Amino acid sequence: MDKIYFDNSATTRVDEKVLKAMLPYFTEFYGNASSLHSFGRDASVAMKDSRAMVANIINADASEIIFTAGGTESDNIAIRGVAEALKEKGNHIITSSIEHPAVLETCEHLEKSGFDVSYLPVDDKGSVSLEDLEDAICQRTTLVTIMHANNEVGTIQPIREIGRIAHENGALFHTDAVQTLGKLPIDVSKDNIDLLSISGHKLHGPKGIGALYIKDGTPIEPIIFGGGHERGLRSSTENIPGIVGLGKACEMAKNDLDKDIAYMTNLRDALISGITDRIPNVKLNGHPTDRLCNNVNMSFEAIEGEALILALDRTGIAASTGSACSSKKSKASHVLMAMGLTQIEAYGSLRLSLSRMNTMQEVDYTIDSLENIVSRLRAMSPLWKEE
């Protein structure tokens, strides 16, 4: 069997159609969109079309989309940009304890420059509580930033209600939708979203391109200065091939959304039930139902995750873990720890993240391989009590 790629929350394979759409923009239509000649116009037209495709998948207006270098940059521009623009009004930001480092580190940076940040806890399924949000929010709160779904455990947050509570209290709502675009329907208007981060390479687009939705009228300051591209919010000559790729990826994701979700859900559920049925002492991490269609995250008792990843890699299966053995003391994922897992459960975690390009045959092969590997690693673990 060919190699199996089950690490689609880390990055995805670029779709052939996306690649094909991009290629002419490297060598044929390579103009700078700011130029006044035909090369510039070609680039500018391509950018306009892509902007509309990106806007379309989240039901926004094209004028509300700016292109960025990726999800991290979108998060930085959104959070720092709004915090800065509204600092006269208030200096309080609310986020969650299980955000991506792009959000957490940005918030920690803001704390150093005088902002107050509340990090909402999550329950054992990884869900933020609306009561906690209502308790934390106050007059000084200018921004609530909570991810749409978590990258490690796939728990989907109640963003529509979170946005509603933010608005009722005069705050703006930003959500990092890097993991959910193409895997959940998103409607920025119905979902009460003011700012939303998008990444290209998580939905079969290229790396190095992302977008930020900024609702019309949202106060925001630039954090990057230069030639004034993207309404002055992201100066830098536009990455036209990347933009074209992102647009195509969004168009494809939008057209096939229902079909893709059903397909991935089926594979996900087969993996979860197959593993649970065949391997004893495993635990599903995350929410059983409010869960991304492509996320499987399980803890295997008495096994360290990196060993599991290495053994899987040797059988051609690419996956990831919340365990990082890379210093004197191992590090367990901040997400799993925030959910109240024990350290040993966090070390024993495995994430299998799917895409529409995976198959049921790959699922079956992976369950077989896992069964063998887990039993081999347990046989050598001092923590595994043999029957």
Add this chain to the structure above:
Amino acid sequence: MAYEFNEKVIKHFENPKNVGMMKDADIVETVGSPVCGDMLTLYLKIKDDKVVDVKFKTFGCGAAIATSSIFTELVKGKTIDDALKITSDVVVNELGGLPEKKIHCSVLAPDAFEKAIKKYRDRHAK
């Protein structure tokens, strides 16, 4: 960050030597803890100051398992004094090197052995 193990490390990870428990061990020593992310239990049989048999069980990453395996191979049949010379540096060299971030895994087995021998000698000094 991604890193690469050489073939010898992989070999010891996939087919570790001397894995398992030993019911009639003269000495059993456990180092590390599940909270630290790696843990090793070493079983030793000692006769006439020689390591006549050795077994291990390791909870940890691939490097922790591979270093445990090669360590048991290296000490088996040696006198205690010679076996005590198998330091983590020796383990890393014998494996043909480890990625920088994984060097710390190589101290687990020599540490367990040293503690086991201390326990053994204390007991026999009485």
